[in-house]
Amino acid sequence: MSKLRYALYTGCTARESTPELLKSTLAVAEALDIELVLLDEATCCGASHLQDFDDFLSLVLNARNICYAEKLNLPMVTICNTCQLNTSLTKERLDHDEKLKEKVNEKLREVGLEYKGTSEVKHFLYALVDDLGVEEIAKKVKKPLKGLNWAAFYGCHNIRPSELQNKSNGGENPYNPTSIDRLIEALGGNSVDYEHKNKCCGFHVELQAPKTANRLSASALTDAIDNNADAVVTPCPLCHLRFDVQQHNISKEAGREVHIPIFHLPQMIGLALGIEPEKLGINHNVTEPDFIS
Amino acid sequence: MEEIAKKRLKFKVFRFNAERDYLPHYDEFELEVSQDEVVLDILNKIKWEHDGSLSYRRSCRHGICGSCAIKVNNKPVLSCKERVFDLVEIFGEELVLEPQDKKRAYKDFVINKSNFWEKYNSVKPYLIAQVDEHPKSENIVSPEEAEKIEDADYCIQCGNCFYACPVVEANEEYIGPAAFVKAYRFTADVRDEDKKERLEIVDKIGPGVWDCVKCFECAEACPKELSPITKITHLHNQIFEEGVAKSxxxxxxxxxxKHSIKKHGILDEGELVRYSEGNFGVLKHLPEAIAMFKKGKIVPPWKMPKSKNLDEVKKLIKSSSTTKF
Structure with missing residues (x-):
């Protein structure tokens, strides 16, 4: 197999509040011999909030991001579910509406760019499980995640709406996603079966409706804990921020102590590949895991 | 003739009688199912051949009355439309049949849907217009104007999106996806004269669109493939376009x-929270901010990363903005 190469759209959090996500992504890519070219020109995707305010502006900005991957002639990978949603939604709308595409390109041409639609957009998780393959990753495991129960939390914007997401997520079913669970097993861990793995963490209403956000998070984390999870792993930094930073507030809403370490997907993979915890930025996690020496 | 594929499957069926039971239980049935049978066929088979006391709503059997909506392994389905073999493909050979909302069950699959209708009625689900009873000319709506409604008038009120919405479960006030679709059906209708008042209703924090968590459960649940969340986004846009938005x-x-992207290309996360909450409101996030700072999760202002070619971004924001606040 020829070397896998992608343009990496980091999104905002990987450059700010979850530096560990960028560190671990780069470390894992290196260990798996995947080349990632950073898209330093890219802006925020609007996180589904700019879209509420100004839909057209968000299309132009997202199309501009994709242009830079197209210029490199590379498929784009995202490491945030919400970046994945807004980027692929933009692509979908422009690729199926010539008029809209022309309207957007009219603006992009003012800055010397043109959206063509030549770069695929997929989340890094699916680059790993679908392009590289779970078996290939399993071959490189040095420290199997033996005896540990991992609860996969998929995050909404990688699996829904399935009509859109299925174009880049290997046909994952939103009611029974399996990719992360397969990965966990391949890394030597036990994947936890629990009802809330495909549910919402509530991140998007954290400011205006903290009670709702904490209730949703509480349902998910208590379900994972009650099914004997030792840790939760997620491909989405927004779910991670919610679960990792807000556990004290989630506990209050749950009416019981919710205490469980939360990992980014590449952090978990990196541990199994034998990468030093520091290179995976484990020291940045607010919920400290007690099983990493 | 080609043989019709058959499978022997296990069904766990939710049973509850509010008049008699304290807790629900599940009855198990093993049935032979053929490839073209839908979930409603299973419910009928159980009722007609095994247990006549099983209760569920059904009427048209053509996916248009919306009465036979239930959940199978937590997936909202319209019983008369969902093929059992398709469900087996997702969940395997044991299927759990439950009502849309277990807490609201009267008897088996028959639930108290009053919360759905209450919310539905709260958005005034009818055209509001002064109708000239003796018009001199036709009141013409152009195809372009009619297209704005999109598919919002195809809703069959089955409640699948409403009972799949996690916010409906967490926040009793929340109007929910089905009623938002209906609200949009009229705010997008050129004949309607109550657009602003309608937008005021859905703009309120608590019941309104701002409490949507953007999980897309509604889009996934809708048997008519209406994508309620797309209409919710349209309502957000209209709230700004019509000047209804409050600070x-x-x-x-x-x-x-927008402010943050204009300044840095990528977000200034701390500044976004301060801008949203205000100088005073932001203080309630201090405990999290301290925890994050200790872990190196807060970038100081002088180290704020910026996107390359930021001048392009500024130019595009100037030329491509379509709304103001």
Whole structure:
């Protein structure tokens, strides 16, 4: 197999509040011999909030991001579910509406760019499980995640709406996603079966409706804990921020102590590949895991 | 003739009688199912051949009355439309049949849907217009104007999106996806004269669109494939376009993204929270901010990363903005 190469759209959090996500992504890519070219020109995707305010502006900005991957002639990978949603939604709308595409390109041409639609957009998780393959990753495991129960939390914007997401997520079913669970097993861990793995963490209403956000998070984390999870792993930094930073507030809403370490997907993979915890930025996690020496 | 594929499957069926039971239980049935049978066929088979006391709603059997909506392994389905073999493909050979909302069950699959209708009625689900009873000419709506409604008038009120919505479960006030679709069906209708008042209803924090968590459960649940969340986004846009938006934390949060992108390309996360919450409101996030700072999760202002070619971004924001606040 020829070397896998992608343009990496980091999104905002990987450059700010979850530096560990960028560190671990780069470390894992290196260990798996995947080349990632950073898209330093890219802006925020609007996180589904700019879209509420100004839909057209968000299309132009997202199309501009994709242009830079197209210029490199590379498929784009995202490491945030919400970046994945807004980027692929933009692509979908422009690729199926010539008029809209022309309207957007009219603006992009003012800055010397043109959206063509030549770069695929997929989340890094699916680059790993679908392009590289779970078996290939399993071959490189040095420290199997033996005896540990991992609860996969998929995050909404990688699996829904399935009509859109299925174009880049290997046909994952939103009611029974399996990719992360397969990965966990391949890394030597036990994947936890629990009802809330495909549910919402509530991140998007954290400011205006903290009670709702904490209730949703509480349902998910208590379900994972009650099914004997030792840790939760997620491909989405927004779910991670919610679960990792807000556990004290989630506990209050749950009416019981919710205490469980939360990992980014590449952090978990990196541990199994034998990468030093520091290179995976484990020291940045607010919920400290007690099983990493 | 080609043989019809058959499978022997296990069904766990939710049973509850509010008049008699304290807790629900599940009855198990093993049935032979053929490839073209839908979930409603199973419910009928159980009722007609095994247990006549099983209760569920059904009527048209053509996916248009919306009465036979239930959940199978937590997936909202319209019983008369969902093929059992398709469900087996997702969940395997044991299927759990439950009502849309277990807490609201009267008897088996028959639930108390009053919360759905209450919310539905709260958005005034009818055209509001002064109708000239003796018009001199036709009241013509152009195809372009009619297209704005999209598919919002195809809703069959089955309640699948409403009972799949996690916010409906967490926040009793929340109007929910089905009623938002209906609200949009009229705010997008050129004949309607109550657009602003309608938008005022859905703009409120608590019941309104700002409490949507953007999980897309509604889009996944809708048997008519209406994508309620797309209509919710349209309502957000109309709230700004019609000047209904009030300066509150949710509105400032949406607007704040534009300011931040204009300045840095990527977000200034701390500044976005300050802008949304205000100088005083932001203080309640201090405990989290301290925890994050200790872990190196907060970038100081002088180290704020910026996107390359930021001048392009500024130019595009100037030329491509379509709304103001």
């Amino acid at each position: 509150n934390v949710a509105v400032r949060h949406a607007v704040g993204f």
